[in-house]
Amino acid sequence: MAKILGGIATSHIPAIGMAMDKQLEQTPYWKAFFESYPPIREWLNAQAPDIAIIFYNDHGLEFFHDKKPTFAIGAAPEYHNADEGWGIQPIPPVTGETELSWHIINELIAAEFDITVCQEMRVDHGLTVPLTLMWPGHQYGHVKVIPIAINCERHPMPTPARCFKLGQAVGAAVHSYTGSEKVIIMGTGGLSHQLDGERAGFINKPFDLYCMDKIVHEPEALTRLSIHDLVREAGAQGVELNMWLAMRGALEGGVLTELHRSYHLPISNTGAGVQLLAMNEG
Numbered sequence: 616m617a618k619i620l621g622g623i624a625t626s627h628i629p630a631i632g633m634a635m636d637k638q639l640e641q642t643p644y645w646k647a648f649f650e651s652y653p654p655i656r657e658w659l660n661a662q663a664p665d666i667a668i669i670f671y672n673d674h675g676l677e678f679f680h681d682k683k684p685t686f687a688i689g690a691a692p693e694y695h696n697a698d699e700g701w702g703i704q705p706i707p708p709v710t711g712e713t714e715l716s717w718h719i720i721n722e723l724i725a726a727e728f729d730i731t732v733c734q735e736m737r738v739d740h741g742l743t744v745p746l747t748l749m750w751p752g753h754q755y756g757h758v759k760v761i762p763i764a765i766n767c768e769r770h771p772m773p774t775p776a777r778c779f780k781l782g783q784a785v786g787a788a789v790h791s792y793t794g795s796e797k798v799i800i801m802g803t804g805g806l807s808h809q810l811d812g813e814r815a816g817f818i819n820k821p822f823d824l825y826c827m828d829k830i831v832h833e834p835e836a837l838t839r840l841s842i843h844d845l846v847r848e849a850g851a852q853g854v855e856l857n858m859w860l861a862m863r864g865a866l867e868g869g870v871l872t873e874l875h876r877s878y879h880l881p882i883s884n885t886g887a888g889v890q891l892l893a894m895n896e897g
């Protein structure tokens with residue numbers, strides 16, 4: 616049985632990738648933000664996961680508004696970065712994973728999650744910035760990644776409850792896999808932010824802190840929210856909380872210990888959060 620070690624949720628703001636590439640971590644703007652990450656890196660190095668299942672959203676690079684799967688999963692040997700803006704340096708490809716990925720695909724379809732299967736897929740900052748945060752210097756090549764994209768760009772979007780259930784189904788699939796791999800689950804994006812329109816720049820700190828509280832032991836409080844609740848409370852892009860909920864769903868059935876939590880505001884336009892939940896499968 617493959618083992619789930621725990622889950623990590625983190626914002627994936629593109630400016631973080633730029634700051635790391637330009638080595639701005641110690642500058643006044645970034646220092647406190649980057650100080651949140653070493654404890655998580657230490658935990659990862661000690662746990663040595665083989666596979667990272669990453670719930671993220673594709674911001675229009677691979678799936679534009681004309682063709683937008685609600686849920687999509689990668690089953691490719693390798694993923695290339697195709698990020699926008701910022702002039703990020705070319706970065707090494709992300710190592711893929713296919714065996715567990717196909718097992719998850721089969722289990723998800725059997726569980727009535729009609730996910731789009733991608734044997735080729737470009738990935739953007741929603742996936743590569745968190746990987747680089749966990750393994751600085753783009754040293755993530757040893758970890759096999761299974762990307763799972765959730766539509767947060769065009770309405771209609773899947774509900775928080777549905778994303779939580781997707782995570783539960785992914786967690787169940789990992790538990791029914793006969794391999795002995797160690798797996799971490801990541802959820803990227805959020806917390807509150809709105810990048811355009813009349814409320815551009817909107818951030819809701821009390822709501823973000825509420826979400827970080829509830830996600831640990833009472834995620835049901837968040838799964839009762841609608842997409843419109845999320846847009847109102849967390850801004851149009853605050854819907855990215857859905858990836859945190861999918862991550863949390865995959866940790867159902869174990870005993871969770873919150874090992875780390877940080878929140879900084881603003882980073883670029885966003886309330887930036889990071890949280891580490893270790894799982895004891897009992």
Ligand code: DHB
Nearest residue numbers: 627628629882883884885
């Ligand atoms: C920002 C945040 C995001 O989640 C994103 O995808 C793009 C930009 C920002 O705050 O700049």
Ligand code: FE
Nearest residue numbers: 627804805855
């Ligand atoms: Fe985003």
